[in-house]
Amino acid sequence: MTNPAILTVDDDPAVSRAVARDVRRRYGDRYRVVRAASGPDALEALREIKLRGEQVAVMLADYRMPEMNGIQFLEEAMDLFPRARRVLLTAYADTDAAIDAINLVDLDHYLLKPWNPPEEKLYPVVDTLLEAWLSTPDPTVTETRVVGHRWSAPSFAVRDFLARNLVPYRWILADDPEGGRLLKAAGLTPADVPVVVLPDGKPLVAPTESELAAHVGLTTTPASDFYDLVVVGAGPAGLGASVYGASEGLRTVLVEQRATGGQAGQSSRIENYLGFPDGVSGAQLTERARRQALKFGAELLSAREVVGLEAAGAARLLRFSDGTSIATHTVVLATGVSYRMLDAPGLSEFTGLGVFYGAASTEAPSCAGEEVYIVGGANSAGQAAVHFSRYARQVHMLIRSGDLTRSMSQYLIDQIETIGNIEVHPYTTVVGAAGDGHLESLTLCDARSGETRTVATPWLFVFIGASPRTDWLGDAVVRDPHGFVLTGADLVRDGQRPPGWGLPRDPYHLESSLPGVFAAGDVRAESLKRVASAVGEGATAVALVHRYLAGA
Structure with a gap:
């Protein structure tokens, strides 16, 4: 596993070498020292580290740099590594700016240059910051990460493909802070999702299944003809x-x-x-x-x-x-x-946006505390109902027949009868769906009376025919x-x-x-x-x- 990084940035080559030398001498056996010659170069290095899922423990930035001064750099760097400790390197004349930066970029410390000897003026400061960082480090990420929107059919398709191919991944919402940091590191925006960030840090923007397969270790080319x-x-x-x-x-x-x-x-x-x-x-x-x-x-x-x-x-x-x-x-x-498509007005536009064909087990945790509707009365529908009952507030099974005995194994029927938050609705069909951007409600019809009713739900899982x-x-x-x-x-x-x-x-x-x-x-x-x-x-x-x- 790659050691956490200590990043130094200074536009003066001599000073930059001296800083990196002093830091490497004391910490090089435990930390990787990354040296940059400007704020933009340092940000690019941080983006690569972020995408690879690695950690940054401490950032030391010179205050007076062209293009981007140290405060500006640290302010942007916070978006990528908010828990990394931040140090501003200043001359005596810039101490007022350093003090102001304590509030502006949540500065942890400022150091006056030169700091000879480092054993007295540099290392004690960095030791303290590393101890503080080690108590709350950034999580090391080695799995594939998927950044997307909750109600996005392409995002669901990517997650479903990875899950069904047993590829471990971490799902991150684009509007979460971590999702925003990953997108920023890749130079992307929420409009570009789904984005798959591979363990080596390479981002894939809205990849096809064949592209995704080729990059996550699945074989796509035959060895022989x-x-x-x-x-x-x-x-x-x-x-x-x-x-x-x-x-x-x-x-x-x-x-x-x-x-x-x-x-x-x-x-x-x-x-x-x-x-x-x-x-x-x-x-x-x-x-x-x-x-x-x-x-x-x-x-x-x-x-x-x-x-x-x-x-x-x-x-x-x-x-x-x-x-x-x-x-x-x-x-x-x-x-x-x-599974055959369910033919009812409004349903087709919500495929992957609340309407799913099959179990779509990747969505189960998102159903926590909500009403889930399942169409179908065979074993696959029963197994899904039992699974979703562990997450949802209530699971409603909609079947056209009078009971489950015609097409479901008895062991599943017995299980369903003992689970309090599963309700079976006989002679019930879906005749309509509505929502704004994703499924929000269903119209159900009782085949015996012809009466219809509307129920609020963002989740419908369909298991009908084959x-x-x-x-x-x-x-x-x-x-x-x-x-x-x-x-x-x-x-x-x-x-x-x-x-x-x-x-x-x-x-x-x-x-x-x-x-x-x-x-x-x-x-x-x-x-x-x-x-x-x-x-x-x-x-x-x-x-x-x-x-x-x-x-x-």
Whole structure:
């Protein structure tokens, strides 16, 4: 870890060297001495230190400097490091100015030049200031920091991407003092957010997901242009396929557009997954599976969008949105599903501004003491309700049916019934939304009476239905009317194999209409929408990949 800094600034080269020499001689083993020749140069050095998340303990500035005198410098430096101790170096004739500066810039001390010997006139002063600073130091920041606005869809998108990819970060509001200092250090304004400040101090202004991935250590470029197995989608099915494929010796690459884990990765608690009697969060399960796949040698490509699939002789070609492509012997489609958009007047304009699709766990702490509304009655909605109940004053579940039994596991129903601040509203739908810049109210309708009512809330989380992420496939494989990929026996009608099949055998159980391309998990037609079954299908798909490669 980098030592805290002691900064000295003086425009006289001889004096500047002497000051830095004396300070370094006494404190160089514990502090990094930074020397600047002018106020502007010193401020630039402070900005770099700030962006790197490092500390400044003491600043010593000469009073008489061109462009910016010492008082002016210390006044601006306070905005960057308000807890750093401040010393003004003055000649005898400038003592009145130094005394005035005590109030102007909250000066800790002023020193008359020259101060020989430093053992008597310099070091005791600096020792005292360092002791005071050490009792309340600036926090050392080594994680990624995100500066943004609370009600900002781009700010939410950045935070959500980092959280779902398990990248540690610290969220700082742009209008907080610390956010203002970071923006000032980067030469930016609140209008430039979201700003991501990397651990090395580099600021990224409104980065795209691919830019963000490349800078936070996620792999975005494949190591090869040909693989035995390409898995598209890093939900439970894709992770399962990657673990089994790589562990069994297949050159495997897992491609994910957004984040590992899929919808399951957003779950606050999965309590019916085999082997976890006390439950496990989606993030924990995802991270373990990701590490397991990497341990066996699978590659993981993040923030890469696959836009096309086609046969290229015996190979299968996958095209990315940037125009590049990779080839493979086999493919496992595990792109999962996404929540359908809620169709009600006013809702679309508040997406990311109070209306969220999925758990959006990054927002949970912000819901403290407020009314939260959840639309949906399946397991994902129930898990979210339990999670948000730990923060919100009241969680309201809006369901179209009369109760939760039709689509929710009994263990979740039992939990919800015991949590006092969760209320289930049967036969209730959202028919409107309103707000100024962000969601502020919802209009609800009782399906039995047709009566409507308006409720005040800045939070709505939607878990309705599921649409498969298969539009990019086009005609490459046969899909059902809802877009789910048909596999195995579902492709054989009246003894007829799918058009263009060309092999003397029927499609394997999880094989699509394009030989060598398999589907696993929620994206497959008639699949069970459960984490365990998705993992099982991912593993089964790899067994069928081996049969395909063996020509059986």
